Amino acid sequence: MEDLVAASGERVTSAFRREALFLGSLWVPGNTFAEELNVTKGRESALLGWIAPITKADQGKVTLLNDFGKWRQSHEYAYPTRFPVTLEGTRNWLGALLESGSRILFLLTDVEDRRIGHIGLAWNYDTSRIEIDSVLRGETAPSGFMAAAMSWVEDYAYKEFNCQEVDLRVLESNKHAIGFYSRLKYSPTLKTPLEISYFDEVAKQQVTIQDALITMTKNLEHSRGVPELILTAGPSIGFREKHYVADALANGWNANHSKYLTTFQSDFTAFTGASHALATSSCTGALHLALAAIGVGPGDEVIVPALTWVATASAVAYTGATPVFSDVTSESWTADPASIRSLINSKTKAIIAVHLYGFAANMPVIRSLADEHGLFLIEDAAPAIGATIQGGQAGTFGHFGCYSFQGAKLLVTGEGGMLTTNSKELFERAVKLQEHGRRPGTFWIDELGYKYKMSNMTAALGLGQLHRASAQIEKKRRINDWYREFLASQERVRFQEDLPQAEGIAWMSSFYLEDGSEAERDELMSHLKKSGIDSRPVFPSLTLFEFWKTRHNSLPVSAQIGSSGINLPSGVMLSRNSVEKVSNAIMEFLE
Numbered sequence: 001m002e003d004l005v006a007a008s009g010e011r012v013t014s015a016f017r018r019e020a021l022f023l024g025s026l027w028v029p030g031n032t033f034a035e036e037l038n039v040t041k042g043r044e045s046a047l048l049g050w051i052a053p054i055t056k057a058d059q060g061k062v063t064l065l066n067d068f069g070k071w072r073q074s075h076e077y078a079y080p081t082r083f084p085v086t087l088e089g090t091r092n093w094l095g096a097l098l099e100s101g102s103r104i105l106f107l108l109t110d111v112e113d114r115r116i117g118h119i120g121l122a123w124n125y126d127t128s129r130i131e132i133d134s135v136l137r138g139e140t141a142p143s144g145f146m147a148a149a150m151s152w153v154e155d156y157a158y159k160e161f162n163c164q165e166v167d168l169r170v171l172e173s174n175k176h177a178i179g180f181y182s183r184l185k186y187s188p189t190l191k192t193p194l195e196i197s198y199f200d201e202v203a204k205q206q207v208t209i210q211d212a213l214i215t216m217t218k219n220l221e222h223s224r225g226v227p228e229l230i231l232t233a234g235p236s237i238g239f240r241e242k243h244y245v246a247d248a249l250a251n252g253w254n255a256n257h258s259k260y261l262t263t264f265q266s267d268f269t270a271f272t273g274a275s276h277a278l279a280t281s282s283c284t285g286a287l288h289l290a291l292a293a294i295g296v297g298p299g300d301e302v303i304v305p306a307l308t309w310v311a312t313a314s315a316v317a318y319t320g321a322t323p324v325f326s327d328v329t330s331e332s333w334t335a336d337p338a339s340i341r342s343l344i345n346s347k348t349k350a351i352i353a354v355h356l357y358g359f360a361a362n363m364p365v366i367r368s369l370a371d372e373h374g375l376f377l378i379e380d381a382a383p384a385i386g387a388t389i390q391g392g393q394a395g396t397f398g399h400f401g402c403y404s405f406q407g408a409k410l411l412v413t414g415e416g417g418m419l420t421t422n423s424k425e426l427f428e429r430a431v432k433l434q435e436h437g438r439r440p441g442t443f444w445i446d447e448l449g450y451k452y453k454m455s456n457m458t459a460a461l462g463l464g465q466l467h468r469a470s471a472q473i474e475k476k477r478r479i480n481d482w483y484r485e486f487l488a489s490q491e492r493v494r495f496q497e498d499l500p501q502a503e504g505i506a507w508m509s510s511f512y513l514e515d516g517s518e519a520e521r522d523e524l525m526s527h528l529k530k531s532g533i534d535s536r537p538v539f540p541s542l543t544l545f546e547f548w549k550t551r552h553n554s555l556p557v558s559a560q561i562g563s564s565g566i567n568l569p570s571g572v573m574l575s576r577n578s579v580e581k582v583s584n585a586i587m588e589f590l591e
Contacts, residue, residue: 034052035152037051039148048141048142048144048145049145050110051106051119052107053104054107056098058094065094067115068138069089070138072090102123103120104120106119108141110145116145117149119134120133130163133168135168154220159238164220168215170216178216181216185218196210221575224578226581229533229534230533230534232534232569234571235465241464241465264454264463265459267463271469275424280418280419281415281451282415283382284311286403293430294400295349297319297320298320301321301347303335304354305326305335305354307542307561308356312354313325313548324343324348324550328356329557330561332361335351335366340369354380355382357567358507359497360387361499362499379394379397382404382409383404383409385411387505389502399426400421402419404416405417410476417454434450435449436450475572477503482583486587487583492513495509495510509570511565511566512538518563528589535566535569536566537565540562543559
């Protein structure tokens with residue numbers, strides 16, 4: 001967890017190393033997480049076999065170790081090191097690999113679960129890159145099997161670690177392997193002369209041969225296909241989440257009923273830097289608990305930016321208080337401090353700042369405003385896990401921070417949220433309210449409370465997602481950079497921008513059209529849909545909803561962005577090729 005904490009507030013450049021360091025003792029015995037290896041011909045897919053992570057329990061499987069040793073012996077020509085193969089030596093090799101913290105090894109089996117070979121991923125400390133290694137077909141395999149295994153591992157590296165390129169190393173003398181990798185679109189990038197010295201058991205003498213180690217590289221972005229329908233959002237679910245959820249399902253009861261819930265909350269504080277965290281059933285529930293904990297009620301006013309999802313203001317209404325809407329800035333689309341100041345009066349109890357679409361609000365100025373007027377400050381950081389302001393995490397500048405794990409967010413649990421605070425007093429107050437208002441340690445209820453709890457199984461999924469947050473944050477930012485690159489020539493396109501000294505996560509890559517209208521925006525969305533591209537309109541200004549029992553000033557920026565803004569496909573699994581297709585369709589419409 002030290003690396004995870006160190007990564008908070010940083011732009012991640014070596015996500016694999018951080019993630020791999022956590023993998024050392026993760027896997028449980030057996031092929032619980034085996035996945036299919038398939039070969040696709042046309043639209044049909046045929047099952048070839050299975051791939052599953054090697055575990056520490058496998059160190060005790062003599063037949064498996066014997067197979068590994070036999071395979072190594074028969075493929076000695078492919079290794080730069082030559083030595084006698086023994087059962088104990090093979091066990092030690094596997095043990096060192098599992099303990100390394102920078103390598104993962106997968107077992108390959110056919111459809112009848114017969115062992116065929118293995119393949120691995122490694123972090124190369126010399127180049128700071130991901131490398132495919134230990135590629136070995138020890139037994140006869142169906143046609144296309146090893147190519148499918150390579151494709152699966154590439155996809156795993158791409159999904160789990162946001163890896164754009166992978167390397168592998170092969171001896172120059174191994175012409176068969178070089179030909180195989182070349183057909184898979186790997187290209188030579190480096191040649192390192194190598195002298196191989198070993199004892200020839202047959203000739204009974206030391207032998208030295210000259211060879212070279214060829215580094216071959218593949219760009220995974222260039223090889224990613226474009227789906228028929230490019231969706232607006234979508235999560236990345238990996239082995240880790242499957243393991244945690246399966247364990248919670250099987251063992252997360254009785255004495256372990258809150259194991260993952262407690263760990264999720266604890267690790268969330270480590271990631272954000274907040275002192276306390278309380279998991280909730282939704283971000284809306286977290287907002288309601290925060291407002292209730294600070295005593296917001298009938299007769300109070302709470303200032304909310306007009307450009308946000310309705311839940312931000314709905315939570316205010318739940319308390320009987322009145323939401324009062326501020327405008328936003330045209331650059332960040334987050335609350336305009338000048339607009340907030342103009343709305344503060346004797347009824348104002350709190351301000352809710354929203355980090356819209358993962359872009360950070362101006363928290364230093366807004367916090368200063370709140371302190372100046374003795375107001376509470378709550379952050380709606382629903383889509384902004386990992387966004388930073390002056391090095392601090394979004395959600396940690398106010399009295400409370402509220403996050404969402406809804407299915408379209410960066411980190412997903414289906415539904416769910418988190419409430420954070422640096423105040424022990426406010427945290428205990430929120431915990432009591434979430435416990436139906438019962439007196440701690442008893443079943444005595446002394447005030448009206450609520451139930452916004454998260455289940456242990458939901459927390460298990462959230463914990464797995466949190467432990468992969470760094471790579472997913474980096475990918476979101478990269479997607480936004482791609483859109484800006486491809487659409488740089490479009491003068492009317494106005495992207496949502498980071499404030500100075502802030503770095504958002506671009507949960508949604510979004511823009512509005514300068515001098516655009518709602519009708520033109522809708523025509524653009526229709527054009528994208530015809531091209532197989534999903535999109536969605538930016539949230540409309542909350543002032544347009546007639547059920548609010550309050551009057552509103554003119555909020556021109558919120559109205560403009562809300563009527564002409566568009567959310568582009570931004571799912572964390574989106575490839576550069578898909579972003580280019582979306583961008584080309586936008587340019588086709590605008591030009």
